[in-house]
Amino acid sequence: MSTTPNRGHDPQHAPEEAARWFNQWHVYRSIVDADWMAHRGIFSAIRDWVLMRHPGPFTLADLGCGDAGFIKPTFDGTGLWAYMGVDASEAALREARDQLAGARFTAELLESDLLTFLRGDVGPAAQTFDIILASYAVHHLPAPEKQEFFRLAHERLRSRGSLLFADVFRRDGESREDYLGRYVGMMRQAWTGMPPEHVASTVEHVVQRDFPESGETISGMAREAGFREPPRELFRDATEFHRLVAFTKEA
Numbered sequence: 140m141s142t143t144p145n146r147g148h149d150p151q152h153a154p155e156e157a158a159r160w161f162n163q164w165h166v167y168r169s170i171v172d173a174d175w176m177a178h179r180g181i182f183s184a185i186r187d188w189v190l191m192r193h194p195g196p197f198t199l200a201d202l203g204c205g206d207a208g209f210i211k212p213t214f215d216g217t218g219l220w221a222y223m224g225v226d227a228s229e230a231a232l233r234e235a236r237d238q239l240a241g242a243r244f245t246a247e248l249l250e251s252d253l254l255t256f257l258r259g260d261v262g263p264a265a266q267t268f269d270i271i272l273a274s275y276a277v278h279h280l281p282a283p284e285k286q287e288f289f290r291l292a293h294e295r296l297r298s299r300g301s302l303l304f305a306d307v308f309r310r311d312g313e314s315r316e317d318y319l320g321r322y323v324g325m326m327r328q329a330w331t332g333m334p335p336e337h338v339a340s341t342v343e344h345v346v347q348r349d350f351p352e353s354g355e356t357i358s359g360m361a362r363e364a365g366f367r368e369p370p371r372e373l374f375r376d377a378t379e380f381h382r383l384v385a386f387t388k389e390a
């Protein structure tokens with residue numbers, strides 16, 4: 140596996156490139172199954188938040204939904220009645236179709252760039268949601284598109300709606316270079332048992348496609364987009380890389 144690290148700070152918005160690695164879905168699935176990206180803690184915190192803040196019926200848009208593997212177990216027994224999953228990877232959506240079979244809520248899946256969807260260029264343009272979930276998708280976007288993501292998500296949320304933002308985070312003030320060094324180091328040390336060729340392809344994807352921000356930067360973008368209430372960090376794992384933050388739209 141060749142590795143051509145692109146350590147630049149100026150990524151292009153290229154959803155099909157960001158989604159390409161996920162076409163070999165089983166590699167990502169093995170990472171999720173081993174809980175190396177803390178999905179269990181994140182989705183358990185999502186369920187607690189939803190039960191507390193959205194006790195009635197609600198709609199959910201899941202942007203960069205991947206295989207939606209956590210959706211049924213997380214939202215079973217909640218008021219979710221309509222789910223919309225959006226992803227740029229056809230392979231991921233194929234898996235999602237199976238995962239969502241037999242769900243008690245209506246489930247629609249759309250193959251699209253998440254920003255294109257939020258702008259209303261595909262799918263139901265005027266539709267607003269009670270909850271927008273973006274887990275491990277936004278760190279692929281360049282900074283101006285991340286800002287655009289928050290602006291559009293704010294627009295597409297109903298009043299008192301929640302933006303649930305799960306992602307990888309840099310430390311405040313940390314360079315991308317230093318972040319990559321720490322993240323790849325953590326992977327090599329902690330992701331034991333992963334076949335070497337899967338480690339190599341995952342490292343290549345992270346180095347080329349991951350552009351996470353610090354908590355400070357993400358909160359600033361959300362504030363700029365109109366989220367006036369202070370963000371609520373709902374989960375952070377022991378590595379501090381993997382976090383879940385809730386942003387609430389005012390009434």
Ligand SMILES: C[S@@+](CC[C@H](N)C(=O)[O-])C[C@H]1O[C@@H](n2cnc3c(N)ncnc32)[C@H](O)[C@@H]1O
Binds near residue numbers: 154157225228254
């Ligand atoms: C790391 S996976 C996360 C999947 C799932 N949300 C989770 O938490 O496990 C990232 C997903 O985002 C999708 N993706 C990346 N960039 C995207 C974009 N611009 N628009 C839509 N989907 C995107 C990828 O295809 C992939 O399925």
